[in-house]
Amino acid sequence: MSFLTYLINGLSLGSIYAIIALGYTMVYGIAKMLNFAHGDFIMVGCYIIFSVSAALSGNSLVGIVIAVVLCTLLGITTEFIAYRPLRGAASPLAVLITAIGVSYLLENVALLIFGADIKSFTSVIKWEGLSFAGGELKIQGVTVITILVSLVILIALQLFINKTKQGQAMLAVAEDKGAATLMGINVNKTIMLTFAIGSALAAIAGALLCSAYPSLSPYTGAMPGIKAFVAAVLGGIGSVPGAMIGGLVLGIVEILSKTYISSQLSDAIVFGILVVVLLVKPTGILGKVIQEKV
Amino acid sequence: MKIDKKTKSNLITYGIVVAAFIIFTALASTGNLSSHMKGLLVPMIYYAVIAVALNLCVGILGELSIGHCGFMCIGAFTSAFFSKATADIIPGGIRFLLAFLIGIAFAALFGFLIGIPVLRLKGDYLAIVTLAFGEIIKNVINAFYVGIDKSGIHFSLKNAMDLGLDENGIVIVNGAMGITGTPHDSTFTIAVVVLLISLLVVQNLVNSRDGRAIMAIRDNYIAAESTGINVTRYKMMAFTISAAIAGAAGVLFSHNITTLTASSQYFGYNASIMILVYVVLGGIGNIRGSVIAACILYTLPELLRGFSTYRMLIYSIVLIVMMIVNWSPKIIEWRKRTLGKFNFRKNSGKEIA
Numbered sequence: 001m002s003f004l005t006y007l008i009n010g011l012s013l014g015s016i017y018a019i020i021a022l023g024y025t026m027v028y029g030i031a032k033m034l035n036f037a038h039g040d041f042i043m044v045g046c047y048i049i050f051s052v053s054a055a056l057s058g059n060s061l062v063g064i065v066i067a068v069v070l071c072t073l074l075g076i077t078t079e080f081i082a083y084r085p086l087r088g089a090a091s092p093l094a095v096l097i098t099a100i101g102v103s104y105l106l107e108n109v110a111l112l113i114f115g116a117d118i119k120s121f122t123s124v125i126k127w128e129g130l131s132f133a134g135g136e137l138k139i140q141g142v143t144v145i146t147i148l149v150s151l152v153i154l155i156a157l158q159l160f161i162n163k164t165k166q167g168q169a170m171l172a173v174a175e176d177k178g179a180a181t182l183m184g185i186n187v188n189k190t191i192m193l194t195f196a197i198g199s200a201l202a203a204i205a206g207a208l209l210c211s212a213y214p215s216l217s218p219y220t221g222a223m224p225g226i227k228a229f230v231a232a233v234l235g236g237i238g239s240v241p242g243a244m245i246g247g248l249v250l251g252i253v254e255i256l257s258k259t260y261i262s263s264q265l266s267d268a269i270v271f272g273i274l275v276v277v278l279l280v281k282p283t284g285i286l287g288k289v290i291q292e293k294v
Numbered sequence: 295m296k297i298d299k300k301t302k303s304n305l306i307t308y309g310i311v312v313a314a315f316i317i318f319t320a321l322a323s324t325g326n327l328s329s330h331m332k333g334l335l336v337p338m339i340y341y342a343v344i345a346v347a348l349n350l351c352v353g354i355l356g357e358l359s360i361g362h363c364g365f366m367c368i369g370a371f372t373s374a375f376f377s378k379a380t381a382d383i384i385p386g387g388i389r390f391l392l393a394f395l396i397g398i399a400f401a402a403l404f405g406f407l408i409g410i411p412v413l414r415l416k417g418d419y420l421a422i423v424t425l426a427f428g429e430i431i432k433n434v435i436n437a438f439y440v441g442i443d444k445s446g447i448h449f450s451l452k453n454a455m456d457l458g459l460d461e462n463g464i465v466i467v468n469g470a471m472g473i474t475g476t477p478h479d480s481t482f483t484i485a486v487v488v489l490l491i492s493l494l495v496v497q498n499l500v501n502s503r504d505g506r507a508i509m510a511i512r513d514n515y516i517a518a519e520s521t522g523i524n525v526t527r528y529k530m531m532a533f534t535i536s537a538a539i540a541g542a543a544g545v546l547f548s549h550n551i552t553t554l555t556a557s558s559q560y561f562g563y564n565a566s567i568m569i570l571v572y573v574v575l576g577g578i579g580n581i582r583g584s585v586i587a588a589c590i591l592y593t594l595p596e597l598l599r600g601f602s603t604y605r606m607l608i609y610s611i612v613l614i615v616m617m618i619v620n621w622s623p624k625i626i627e628w629r630k631r632t633l634g635k636f637n638f639r640k641n642s643g644k645e646i647a
Contacts, residue, residue: 034418036567082614085622093358094621097574100567101617104610112603226425226563233422262451264470268433271426278423279411 004137006259007252012143012212014251015150019205020228021235021243022157023198029174029238030194031087033095037078037102038202039225040110045071045203046210046220047110050121060124060207067203075199076192078102084188103222110218123211146208153201154244161240170194174238227254230274236287245285249273304497307582308490314589315486322482331597338592339485340546345572345588346492346581347539352570353579354500355532356512357413358421360566361428365401365537367561369544371435371467373397374476374554378466379442381477390479394488394545401541402534404431409533413526425563435556440467472555473548480550488546489585492539496581499535508532575616 020042027035045067052063082102086095127141161167172180173190181187202221209224210216227250235246253273258266283289297305318335321327344366351359373393380389408427415423439450443463450456454465467473499505507528510518519525548554558564569588576587598605619625 028418034421082618085618085624088623089621090623091574091578091621093352093570093574093578094617096358097571098614098617100571101610101613104606105614108607108610112607222564230422230426233419237418262437264437265433265451268430268437271429271433274426275411275423275430278415278419282415282419284419 005139006255008139008143010252010255011248012146012251013255014231014248015146016205016209016212016247017224017228017231017251018150018244018247019153019201019208020224021232021247022153022240023201023205024229025232025235025237025239025243026157026170026194027198028232030170031079031083031191032092033083034099034229035083035198036096036099036225037106038198039221039223039228040103040106041071041075041199041202041221042206042209042224043110043216043218043221044074044106045206046121046216047114048203049124049207049210050119050216053122053124060122064124064204064207067207068200071199071203071206072196075195075202079192079195084191107218107222114218116218119216121210121214121216123214124207125211142208142211146212149204149208150244150247153204154240157197157240166190166193227270230271233284234274234277236284238288239284239286242284242286300501303582304493304501307493307497307585310582311486311490311493311585315482319482331593334593334596335482336480336485336546336550338589339482339489340480340543340550341569341572341592342585342588343485343489343492343546344540344543344569345576345584346489346496347536347543348569349573349576349579349581349584350496350499350532350539351536352573353577353581353584354496354505354512355508355529355536357529357533358418358570359424359536360421360563360570361424361426361431362536362540362569363561363563363566364424364428364431365405365540366544366547367428367431367435367556368404369397369401369541370548370554370561371473371544371556372400372541373545374473374548375440375466377476377479377549378473386477386479389477390484390549393479393549394542397545397548398538398541401544402538405534405537405540406530409530409537413529413533425566428561428563428566432556432558432561435467436470438467439465439469441465470555472553474553476548476552476554478549478552480546485546488542492542493581493585495535495539499532500581504528504531571613575613575620 048067049063125142129141130139169185231246231250235242257269377393441448441457441459443459448457507523572588576583
């Protein structure tokens, strides 16, 4: 039974990674940039929920809504000020370094406002959870809700991308910016929309992450951000279902290796899995193989 | 004697380093340098060394690596292990030289081994795998215990007790606690010599037949391959040399601090990214730029400790603004137009991007 509990915990952590990875993978697929600041959007979302909950004496639902709205605005603003001027720069590294700069900026603003001490985050989910087999197998409420939320987001995103005009525009921009422009698609607006969705997802992931692991500091988002990026690469960067699979694999491997092998080596194992998968399939599990032409 | 343009440029680089060395040494010996600043001299140089190493990988070879601090970590730990294990047996100077050779050899070995799988990948996939290897190295060293006694060297991945040492045995690498009490052998002079040697190696490589092959691969690997260049061989060569130089930086690092731990602050992906920032701001492919950028960008935040609360905030804003001003296509165009009016010397294309 304990194995099942760990597996479900892994699934839950994996779902959080998956939600973050979805944001990463969409932005990468369309803007072809690694948004290193994505992890810090999670942290911003958490601090907003934390502050709003404190101000409204524990009303976390309002907090989540405000966090999603503000993170979306933050994502759009960042894209507009920091990333858009560098589109078409001579080296793709330019926008990468700028993203790192944005990441430092967000961390340090949070450090100035909230201080370096770790805040204890009150879970946004009050539900106790399910209990099976006469109480032997308990699943926490936050675990169930995390898994459900990630499934809903995955389905909604798939429908949005494949069934709506805006979604199709995203696919077109990801495929070929020039051709998309010729088809009358506003590339800038489409990229902005992608950033908005990615940042909103980061805020939701933040709420779930801090509900499951309730310690909040300016660096909370950094490591989950990197791991979610690893998940996105593992699944095949640019692929929405791939990000989901990558996230789940990563979460389960992390929890199981922490439990059964060594808590110190768990990160090494997680990154080791990435290396092995990429050696077998160099573009990730669901990544497209692009034939290079001379 | 006629000196060609490239040799001249290389000589200028060495000249700058030597001049800076003389100035700082003179300042230090006349007591014009605060003790805080004195403490920054060696770190400044080893960051310059690793920036040169990373520029070889990113600028000359054209492969983005965000795990170079992993190689620095290997160099630091292997050399510190050697120095501590032989502290009483071998006299200082020779020991430090041997420590260098060992640190560099191990970093090169790991660069070679990691290069075999990594260099098969491309672009961002390659970058993320270097990040993964960097984190793996850091994590494994954090869980690594090595002790020494009469019967030899003992390893463990569990804890110090598991080593099974006899009474006289000593634990040298103590997991997350790292290595304590490495001799302080790194001096500013040695650090500058290491920097000069790394510059010599990299600049001569760039101007050699092999270097041209490496740059041909960077610019268009299909064209390079079709002209008979062995792509894998040259990629491995550049990557291994880059790892070896990063290892040398690690040796300087470990012999400059009392307690060496594989912490994220020094060896995590954040540290690797910080060095990437030096390389990009110094000019991708511009070796001299890397040295200057590393020295300035390392010391600046340290000197701004007075405004400690705001210094990283200012640093991040400066970083964003500099990147936009330097790289935005629109701003570059605007700059060219405005400067053209004043008939300034045209941008001589010193950045090989």
